[in-house]
Amino acid sequence: MPSHDVLIIGAGLAGQRAALSAAEAGASVAIISKVHPVRSHSVAAAGGINAALNPEDTWESHAFDTVKGSDYLGDQDAIEIMCREAPDQILYLEHLGVTFHRNDTGHLGTRAFGGASAARTYYVADITGHAILHVLYEQLMKRSEQIDRYEEWFTTDLLQDEEGRCIGAICRDLRNGALEVFNAKTTILASGGCGQVYTPTTNGLIVTGDGIAQAYRIGAKLMDMEMVQYHPTTLAGNGLLITEGARGEGAWLLNAEGDRFMEKYAPNKFELASRDVVSRAEQTEINEGRGFPDGTVALDITKVPRRRTLEALREIVNIGRDFAGVDITREPIHIRPGMHYIMGGIKTDSDGETTVSHLYAAGEVACVSVHGGNRLGANSLLDTLVFGRRSGAHAAARALQMPMPSTPSSWVADTEKNIAAIMNRPQGGRRIGAIKNELGETMNEYVAVFRDEAGLTKAHEIVRRLRDEATRAAIDDRGSIFNQDVIAAIELGYMLDVAETIVVGALERRECRGAQWRIDYPGRNDEEWLKHIDISMNGADVPLVSFSPVTITRWQPEERTY
Amino acid sequence: MPEYTLRIRRYDPQSGEAPRWDTHTVDLSPVQSVLDAILKIKDDTDGSIGIRCSCQQAICGSCGVRMNGKPGLACNTHLQEAAQRGHGTGWNLPDEGQQTPVITVEPMGNMPVIRDLIVDMDAVHWKKIQRVTPWLINKQPVPEREYIVPHENMVDVTQPMACIQCGACVSDCLSMEVDPDFIGPAALAKAYRFVGDPRDAQHRVRLNDLSEDRHGIYDCTHCFSCIDACPKGVAPMSQIMRLRRIAGSDFDIKDRNNGYNHEHAFVNNIRKNGILHEPDLLADSYGGKFHPAAGKELMSGLPTALKGLSRGKMTPRTALGHPHKAPPEVKKLFDTIDGKPKRYELNLYVSGYEDEPEPNAEGAAGREPPAEQSTPETEAQS
Numbered sequence: 001m002p003s004h005d006v007l008i009i010g011a012g013l014a015g016q017r018a019a020l021s022a023a024e025a026g027a028s029v030a031i032i033s034k035v036h037p038v039r040s041h042s043v044a045a046a047g048g049i050n051a052a053l054n055p056e057d058t059w060e061s062h063a064f065d066t067v068k069g070s071d072y073l074g075d076q077d078a079i080e081i082m083c084r085e086a087p088d089q090i091l092y093l094e095h096l097g098v099t100f101h102r103n104d105t106g107h108l109g110t111r112a113f114g115g116a117s118a119a120r121t122y123y124v125a126d127i128t129g130h131a132i133l134h135v136l137y138e139q140l141m142k143r144s145e146q147i148d149r150y151e152e153w154f155t156t157d158l159l160q161d162e163e164g165r166c167i168g169a170i171c172r173d174l175r176n177g178a179l180e181v182f183n184a185k186t187t188i189l190a191s192g193g194c195g196q197v198y199t200p201t202t203n204g205l206i207v208t209g210d211g212i213a214q215a216y217r218i219g220a221k222l223m224d225m226e227m228v229q230y231h232p233t234t235l236a237g238n239g240l241l242i243t244e245g246a247r248g249e250g251a252w253l254l255n256a257e258g259d260r261f262m263e264k265y266a267p268n269k270f271e272l273a274s275r276d277v278v279s280r281a282e283q284t285e286i287n288e289g290r291g292f293p294d295g296t297v298a299l300d301i302t303k304v305p306r307r308r309t310l311e312a313l314r315e316i317v318n319i320g321r322d323f324a325g326v327d328i329t330r331e332p333i334h335i336r337p338g339m340h341y342i343m344g345g346i347k348t349d350s351d352g353e354t355t356v357s358h359l360y361a362a363g364e365v366a367c368v369s370v371h372g373g374n375r376l377g378a379n380s381l382l383d384t385l386v387f388g389r390r391s392g393a394h395a396a397a398r399a400l401q402m403p404m405p406s407t408p409s410s411w412v413a414d415t416e417k418n419i420a421a422i423m424n425r426p427q428g429g430r431r432i433g434a435i436k437n438e439l440g441e442t443m444n445e446y447v448a449v450f451r452d453e454a455g456l457t458k459a460h461e462i463v464r465r466l467r468d469e470a471t472r473a474a475i476d477d478r479g480s481i482f483n484q485d486v487i488a489a490i491e492l493g494y495m496l497d498v499a500e501t502i503v504v505g506a507l508e509r510r511e512c513r514g515a516q517w518r519i520d521y522p523g524r525n526d527e528e529w530l531k532h533i534d535i536s537m538n539g540a541d542v543p544l545v546s547f548s549p550v551t552i553t554r555w556q557p558e559e560r561t562y
Numbered sequence: 563m564p565e566y567t568l569r570i571r572r573y574d575p576q577s578g579e580a581p582r583w584d585t586h587t588v589d590l591s592p593v594q595s596v597l598d599a600i601l602k603i604k605d606d607t608d609g610s611i612g613i614r615c616s617c618q619q620a621i622c623g624s625c626g627v628r629m630n631g632k633p634g635l636a637c638n639t640h641l642q643e644a645a646q647r648g649h650g651t652g653w654n655l656p657d658e659g660q661q662t663p664v665i666t667v668e669p670m671g672n673m674p675v676i677r678d679l680i681v682d683m684d685a686v687h688w689k690k691i692q693r694v695t696p697w698l699i700n701k702q703p704v705p706e707r708e709y710i711v712p713h714e715n716m717v718d719v720t721q722p723m724a725c726i727q728c729g730a731c732v733s734d735c736l737s738m739e740v741d742p743d744f745i746g747p748a749a750l751a752k753a754y755r756f757v758g759d760p761r762d763a764q765h766r767v768r769l770n771d772l773s774e775d776r777h778g779i780y781d782c783t784h785c786f787s788c789i790d791a792c793p794k795g796v797a798p799m800s801q802i803m804r805l806r807r808i809a810g811s812d813f814d815i816k817d818r819n820n821g822y823n824h825e826h827a828f829v830n831n832i833r834k835n836g837i838l839h840e841p842d843l844l845a846d847s848y849g850g851k852f853h854p855a856a857g858k859e860l861m862s863g864l865p866t867a868l869k870g871l872s873r874g875k876m877t878p879r880t881a882l883g884h885p886h887k888a889p890p891e892v893k894k895l896f897d898t899i900d901g902k903p904k905r906y907e908l909n910l911y912v913s914g915y916e917d918e919p920e921p922n923a924e925g926a927a928g929r930e931p932p933a934e935q936s937t938p939e940t941e942a943q944s
Contacts, residue, residue, distance in 0.1 A: 109713070
């Protein structure tokens with residue numbers, strides 16, 4: 001049985017950063033991922049990473065922008081930590097070899113990004129997440145003596161002892177179907193968001209909310225799950241992301257009448273208002289008949305000098321060409337708001353500790369909360385690094401002071417039974433793909449940019465029905481080598497659990513704040529709703545809602561305009 | 563919507579059965595991807611088809627496969643493009659009189675198959691990546707803040723950095739087919755990523771290592787397959803050629819495999835003859851006809867020469883004389899390139915497209931000037 005001080009589940013930026021800091025603290029580390037680490041969805045982060053590193057900039061300014069971006073739902077103590085530690089994280093990455101683009105003097109260069117009062121986004125063309133992820137993976141290879149990598153292992157269950165402490169996980173080796181108990185003193189979930197709950201989404205097929213559901217199932221509290229970010233610029237049809245870096249470099253948004261409509265909605269920041277504001281503006285234009293017939297508006301990147309686009313936005317040149325048949329250096333491209341990110345997640349403190357003892361969470365899977373009701377572009381990479389590092393360090397320090405818990409290997413029996421039950425399902429159930437598709441379209445219809453009680457109630461009913469259908473979904477593959485069918489069935493269960501908490505949170509919050517825009521409850525209501533919504537399992541398979549205060553240190557809520 | 567027939571190679575080692583071909587027909591638009599088609603088949607008919615995939619936008623590098631004989635990402639290869647690849651190659655003609663275009667999908671080459679379209683990348687690709695010391699070895703002292711380096715250098719290494727480790731280049735590397743120990747295109751492109759990075763302290767050590775290794779930079783046969791295969795414009799072979807130029811010209815590394823001398827004999831041969839005059843090549847690679855080392859090599863090459871003579875590939879006259887002289891255009895080409903103050907490097911991240919005004923395309927900006935006049939090469943890369 002593999003035993004480690006620190007077990008990390010998920011090997012995107014948060015997981016890899018946690019692994020490195022836990023190893024630096026002297027802990028033995030295992031990092032498990034259902035895909036090869038460089039396939040993790042952090043690879044798709046494009047535009048950059050925020051930090052107040054320039055001498056003229058201040059962390060306070062960065063923190064205020066983040067607080068305002070969050071629509072005052074972010075916890076200001078955590079935001080202060082993130083923005084103070086940001087410059088060190090950039091320099092750490094630079095020294096590891098991330099090929100950040102430079103300015104004329106050879107110093108780190110920056111680009112402008114949404115909701116920010118200074119150009120403080122550090123970047124590698126428009127492959128920033130990719131560049132950082134691959135460089136961190138280089139470090140994992142370098143430290144393979146201290147960090148054991150389990151690549152293409154799927155986590156099925158988190159383990160708890162009688163006192164409720166998390167003591168590891170059960171995982172399935174995708175190559176041969178073998179189950180293994182991973183014994184650990186501390187466990188860090190870093191398995192990302194839940195984009196696949198929506199159709200379409202900018203997120204990859206692997207982003208199925210596994211960690212959120214796994215923690216939820218063992219009693220951890222989730223927080224602010226209703227806060228789902230729609231990114232302003234995604235391709236019609238397939239939902240692929242066009243980086244905010246395009247607008248940062250100077251691209252305009254135009255409606256079908258050729259108007260630069262952001263002037264109406266954000267007269268100071270235009271296209272660089274925060275994402276919730278821009279997405280609502282676009283959706284309003286489309287709903288009021290000023291969009292294109294395909295339900296889109298246009299992003300005009302020809303405003304950016306062509307050479308600059310080719311150098312700094314090359315990836316979206318490729319995406320435009322390959323997935324929309326458009327040369328973005330020559331003509332505008334049709335875009336619309338699309339599901340991109342979840343601000344909510346497993347409730348943690350600023351060291352990554354969840355409400356389950358010895359279980360940590362970092363990155364998109366977690367909700368610290370630094371993003372509150374709306375995340376600023378280029379703050380997500382920062383979140384993964386700062387809180388990945390802190391979780392790794394804290395989990396390692398705790399682990400080094402305690403004995404290894406004993407975890408009976410007989411515990412795999414239950415999981416074995418569950419998997420056998422999936423494999424032996426009778427034919428005739430709905431297909432997994434059909435259920436998943438209905439879920440995604442339901443969420444995108446009723447739990448999107450604009451929401452109301454009728455739609456949310458309908459969504460909740462559909463999700464409950466799909467949960468039932470999912471238990472009988474058809475399986476074609478009964479083998480043990482790379483059985484992706486069984487994994488898809490388990491993931492579907494995770495997605496439906498997560499979907500329900502999103503809908504319940506959205507039904508609960510009766511106001512407009514950040515990404516939660518209830519047309520039946522206009523306006524932000526600080527008096528009643530300046531608080532977090534916590535959701536946990538109550539044992540009866542119905543989500544239990546409770547509330548917790550928002551931490552305010554120095555920025556009192558104000559009216560939010562851009 | 564048009565119909566496409568997908569022939570998918572299936573293999574499950576657990577079944578004990580030999581690989582087989584499954585055929586499925588899908589109705590999809592020509593600009594949807596091969597991956598869209600496979601996922602539709604998985605969703606609607608057969609969930610047991612094994613393929614790695616995630617992002618569907620050519621950035622995660624999971625879905626490398628061969629489509630009608632050519633490697634690439636299933637997610638950014640349009641159905642019509644994949645189908646056209648097959649025309650006239652026999653790839654899409656399993657059934658006579660087939661009405662719908664056929665796309666044959668197979669796992670990538672040069673790597674063992676685990677199941678269906680899933681190959682063992684650890685056994686080959688990642689092993690080779692680890693071979694090139696794939697991490698930055700910091701130039702000392704590490705500054706308190708960032709290293710100050712020219713913007714051009716960072717943009718330049720963005721090209722190899724853009725590699726998504728999909729394995730398409732490894733799949734079709736001809737050298738690796740002959741020499742499985744060849745470090746290969748992806749790993750050597752990764753090596754350039756450090757050699758081209760001014761923050762790395764070990765350029766000489768790295769280059770020496772890769773030159774002296776019999777399976778290193780001089781093991782590449784310059785076949786362009788990897789450049790064709792790469793879905794991200796990394797142009798691995800170009801990075802290998804740059805490693806050679808830097809090793810030979812900037813660091814004066816004359817490797818024991820005679821790779822450096824061979825390459826220079828080749829260039830000088832073209833300079834002199836305009837086209838390759840093959841009979842001189844081997845001897846010149848070893849210091850000329852009268853060099854002792856050349857004698858040995860010539861003797862060992864004799865059977866090949868005799869075979870060439872017997873098959874009429876050369877005559878005693880062409881073997882001994884110099885029937886061709888370099889035309890002025892060739893000389894002009896060499897003069898132009900030699901006349902440049904810096905070595906001309908092609909890099910799409912730096913140079914943009916061909917219809918742009920002349921860019922500042924000096925990929926090696928900031929590097930120490932070469933100790934002696936180098937002999938640059940041109941590359942037929944577009």
